[in-house]
Amino acid sequence: MPTASGGWFETARFGLFVHFGLYSLAARHEWVRSRESMSQAAYDRYLERFDPDRFDARELAREARRAGMRYAVLTAKHHDGFCLFDSSLTDYTSVRAAGRDLVAEFAEAMRAEGLRVGLYYSLLDWHHPGFPVDEHHPLRGSADGREAGDLSGYRAYMRGQVRELLTGYGDVDLLFFDFTYPGMGPEQWGAKELMETVRELRPGILVNDRLGIPGDYVTPEQYQPDRPLERDGVRVPWEACHTLNGSWGYDRDNHDFKDPSQLVRMLVQSVSCGGNLILNVGPDGRGSLDRRARDTLRAIAEWSAPHSRAVHGAGPSSFRPPANALYTQAGRRLYLHLLAWPLTHLHLPGLAGRVRYAQLLHDGSEIAFHEVDGTRHEHNNLAPPSQPPGTLTLTLPVARPDVLLPVIELFLEEGELAS
Template sequence: MYKEKRIQEFEEMSLGLFVHWGLYSLLEEGEWTEEINKIPPKKYEKLISHFTAEEFSAKQLVLAAKEMGAKYVTLTTKHHEGFYLYDTKGLSTFDVMHSPAHRDLIKEFTNACHEENIKPFLYMATYDWHDSDFENNFDRYLKHLNQAIKILCTNYGEIGGFWFDGNWEKPNANWKLDELYKIIRTYQPNAMIINNTGLENRGKLINPEIDAVTYEQSVADSNTVENKNDKYVAKESSMTINDHWGWARDDLNYKTVAQIIEKICQAKNLKSNFLLNIGLTGNGSIPQIFKDYLHAIGIWISKNKAAYYHGNPTNITSKSNKKDFVLIENNKLYIFLHDLGVVGDENVILTGSNTNPRSFINLYHKIESVHWIDDNEPLSFMQDLKEGIFTINAKGNRYGRNLIVRIACAIISK
């Protein structure tokens, strides 16, 4: 299969930050609060008069993404609520230019991305609760959508990709996707086209112009995408830190850092990008809890960046722990090891051991040496080349330093 350059570059980026922000952020109850809590549209639309964006700093947002290790950021330009975060040039009065903020926030975002060498991806909801044409005059609605995308294609410099969301609301409608995607191919030929297929159709390819299929709140389920065309299609797993995408002050049900890091690794083993979501507050600031999560994930990425960004899946499989896996880059094998525990005094901690053999099969390369990539400590190993069996003594994590997924590097003999 032929792999487009933009898709190759997308896969090399590996990790992205998803950012949800809109009028719903002012209510601090998640991005679907209008629909789920049955807020009358006219009442909801009055929120625009409170949208100041006074604490939004595109620079700080992009730097937080870089600290996590993200190579691209996907920001909502308009969610299902119908409110645009950019200047729609008269297309709509329900945009940021008609709010007290009166700033093109997408312009600020794309500028910051370009300055920091981060790819800006733009989310656009195709399901709209506030545009009556969505239900009453769908052809006119689609023309409006195309105009909105053309504005994004022609006013914000190079865009890394477009992320559509909502076609699942009208699965049998004629969305005229060829017309929409032609606009992107004409004005932003290097941009990825991604159209979220929702919770019920994860990984489904809906149009040959799609560059990556989506796995919402999940990781990819295989290394390949079912595709009858000659074009190679990438994968992207998206996940929230809690139960929703927009900011909600009173939600305490957060995933652990360990759970997220394991999901990031699992996606990588399935050759899928990982898009981790945060929500901004109503005034545009990053909640402290999300700053802390991005910082913690960034620590792991910084210690393992060579393996994470450059490793590719192999058929080498674990006999010891089904979560363990091996990636390859040239003459290096990166061995991702889970559940190592921590070595410590028996009166303090009981989960780790100095002896922790992990065995793998289908490894027929002669191995020269093995070491941890975070501190270069050498590891002992045994190998049966004839049977393709390879075993290393992984040990546990040092007390006070649990990396959750620790990576060993095995050097293949030349």
């Protein structure tokens, strides 16, 4: 398996996913056409009204950068087959519908803000006549159903569109294919040949694992790993893919939003386990982020501004954190993320003699500490020792800092590096 290890991907740690398309006008999930077994004619009412007049890629890029995101991925084509780029292979595009190449706008805006550019490309295509009517297709069970036959034409179409995306939009850093399932796998996609085309056009690009053959990183979706991911005993780069409210596309009536503090914890947990987090937003039918999405990104931005170095360029630590805490580490800087705020004292096993200085990261204020010698209790000489030798005890302020997730930066002695 190729690896993204040590490169920009693992330094970035945090990315933005953007799902936008005709389904955004329906405002009830990106799978609306499949869920409601909608005919192409019925779905085309959204094509006739597609006018992304409020899609502002530059503002989206600024929001992402402020939130601490370092790369962004746009749905160039989703399962409905509608393309947000100019394609010579189909008229089913944003250029023909609205006179705008949204992939071009997106790529230019993200690069201007210093973000890496990623594109999502669906392997499914419910609009293409060569794609079989299978279990996910909107026309399943209808008289228009067709079985999987010769897919050579569809494979050629996919390769042609991927070639357009990788030659017409500058340096694309990441390609996110979606997805393989029983009956539609590597053979049906022509995965080997498709990957060869990608590598030929963009040798340094990162490709995910959803072609059904090994890629550069793995993509757990709506699932948060709690340990490093491995394949055959070797750690692999990974990216947890999450939504704000359970829907990738704009879903007007879905108000089950995750709290910003929960999202920050998910980001830190990803980094502590050697992974990334990509967080999705679904612009509305006119291309704008709704208030809740904007507020969430801005709340994360307020946390990210002073805490960036505990995430970007950081990774797992060989030290074991105390209860209700996570460690990330970058060189000789160990970051203690406190999921619960303790009363006055926090005991760190195994760190005695290994820490030179400690401070709250958000304001740089010093945290006092001392080492437990194992012979007496800190405050009650009549009590037995409460902590084993080798424990470092921090003395914290009683009041919890007013940040989404408090972080203590520990400066380690020489030689104390991450494993």
